[in-house]
Amino acid sequence: MRKVLLFLFTFHFSLFTYSQDMTALVMKVKAKxxxxxxxxxxxxxxxxxxxxxxxxxxxxxxYKKPNQFRLKKDGGISLLPKGGVSVNMNTVFATTDFVSLASGEAVVDGIKTRVVKLLPTNETSDxxxxxMYIDEANLLVKKMVTTTRENGTYEIEMxxxxxxRYALPDKVVFAFNTKDYKLPRGITLEFDDNEKQLTDAEKLKNKKGRVEIRYTNYLINKGVSDSVFN
Amino acid sequence: MWTLIQIELFKIFRRPRTYIAFAAITGLIGIIQFGLKLDGDSYVDFMMRDINSSITVEGKILNGYQVCYIVLQILLVHVPLLIALVAADMISGEANMGTLRMMLTRPISRTKFLLAKFMATVAYTLMLLVWLAILALFVNMLLFGTDDLFLLKSQYVVLLKKDDIFWRYLWAFGFAALAMTTVAALGFLFSLFAENSIGHIVATMSVIIFFTILSTLNIPVFNKIKPFLFTTHMIGWKEFFDIRVNDANEAIIGSIQNPQKILHSALVLVLHIAGFVTASIVIFRRKDILS
Structure with missing residues (x-):
């Protein structure tokens, strides 16, 4: 019995300390x-x-602290996933009330990462x-999978x-789920009958969308006007 | 020949009926412009309701290029009816007034006479299209400005960059000219058969409406005959606004998805024009002119 109690105590203590470690790691990334x-x-x-x-x-x-984010196309029309690519590290970390749980390790882009699950304690949070897949050595989030209340699940790879050194990525790949798109031909006035019949694999592929942004330059801490976000 | 065409054009533009088409196009485009200027956002919301479930579209969707596309989509189905007003009256109008027999006493061959009338009809058709282009494209560019063009197709959406649109419109209007000339040739052919112009105008309109409905219906039994209907190919101008993508699904600027399809449709329309005009000449040369 003593052995069992000792084991349970040790197990609980190790879980507790492990969880603490994850919070510390998350806080380090946040601090960066x-x-x-x-x-x-x-x-x-x-x-x-x-x-x-x-x-x-x-x-x-x-981007402006705490969680203002805006993506603008240089003129023209832009097509963005519903909910926007505004789901990013800054918006996730803007929430201070979360529980972080260790969820093992994984390799992303050939780099060993810690897998951390963040659960917001605020019940109204979207x-x-x-x-998060965190590169512990460099304090960088390599990958993030976020489930939102309104707009489904997003996968972001950086x-x-x-x-x-500022934890700002050169490339962000934003994967999201899309819904089927189809309009009646009577509306689009298309008369031809060459509708492509999709295979199940193609249909599944069509349900995934990706937005890739390659950043060429950052201007950091130079001030951004609030009017940009309106 | 040129003198004959000039005389025919003079006769066309002397008739009040000719200006109905110009007035109708001006009125219709004016109403569309007024409506979209006043409440364009609601129209865009309605247009985007399906795509908005997974994609957010940001930017000036309702710009001059977009309004021009909307106008062409609506009007190019109805402009044939306006062309029929003049084309189907070209020979029967003369017969109705009793001037056809007198004109054919002049030392001009029947073929030349008929071709001059047809060329004048084509000139009228082109003028109507130029007027449509001025109002639908240039006036809308002034009123609504220019930006990228976002188009909803039945299975996908297309985003064209601002700098990659104008040339497409020029080609689209060129193609529309071919389509409208086909209608003019049909109306012209019908105008040979009786002295009453109204009958021919209505007959031309009926054929266009009938064929357009057949082209629109997606019923397998009709799909077999669709490729042979000129109305199916009349909307070929839309192909200029479809862009090709590479293996990485990036749109290739300056490309057209299916140029062969445009060429095929243009060829079908040219064959129809040639067929209608040849049939008109053959019938007219053998016709006993009694009025």
Missing amino acids: LDLISDYEAEGRMKTDVAFIKAPIGKVRVY IVLTT TYGKFA
């Missing part, structure tokens, strides 16, 4: 991100959704659960380069 109060970035955005034919466009991204 907190060094940035605002940024303006230039990039090129590619929208890869099966039912969208769009060219690559130049974009400008603005984010329900976030799983590749770092020259702005890694």
Whole structure:
């Protein structure tokens, strides 16, 4: 009995300390991100959704603490996932009330990462659960899977380069679920009968969309006007 | 020949009926512009309701290029009816007034006479299209500005960059000219058969409406005959607004998804025009002119 009690005590204690460690790790990453109060970035955005034919466009991204985020296309029309690409690290970390749980380890892009699950304690939060893949050595979030209340699940993969010291990625790939798109031909006035019949694999692929942004430059802590976010 | 065409054009533009088409196009486009200027956002919301479930579209969707596309989509189905007003009256109008027999006493061959009338009809059709282009494209560019063009197709959506649109409209209007000339040729052919113009105008309109409905119906039994109907190919101008994508699903700027389809449709329309005009000449040369 004593052995069982000892085991349970040790197990509980180890879980407790492990959980504490994860909070510490998350707080370290947050602290690194907190060094940035605002940024303006230039990039090129590619929208890869099966039912969208769009060219690559130049974009400008603005961020301001605590969680203001705006993506603007340099003129023209932009197509973004419902809910926006505004689900990013800064918006996730803007919430201070969360529980972090260790969920093992994984390799992302050839780098060993800690898998951490963040559960917001605020019941009204739009984010329900976030799983982060953290590169512990460099304090960088390599991958993030976020489930939201309104807009489903997003998967965000980040590749770092020259702005890694600010935890700002050079490339972000944003994967999301899409719904079927179809309009009656009577509305679009298309007369031909060459509708492509999709296989099950193609249908499944069509339900996933990707937005890729390659950042070319960041202007960090130079001040961003509030009017940009309106 | 040129003198004959000039005389025919003079006769066309002397008739009040000719200006009905110009007035109708001006009125219709004016109403669309007024409505979209006043409450365009509601129209865009309605248009985007399906796509908005998974994608957020940001930017100036309702710009001059978009309004022009909306106008063309609505009007290019109805402009044939306006063309029929003049084309189907070209020979029967003369017969009705009793001037056809007198004109054919002049030392001009019947073929030349008929071709001059047809060329004048084509000139009228082109003028109507130029007027449509001025109002639908240039006036809308002034009123609504220019931006990227976002188009909803039945199975996908297309986003065209601002700099990649104008040339497509020029080609689209060129193609529309071919489509409208086909209608003019049909109306012209019908105008040979009786002295009453109204009958021919109604007959031309009926054929266009009948064929358009057949082209629109997605019933397997009709799909077999659709490729042979000129109305199916008349909307080929839309193909200029479909863009090709590469293996990475990136749209290739300056490309057209299916140029062969446009060429095929253009060829079908040219064959129809040639067929209608040839049939008109053959019938007219053998016709006993009694009025």
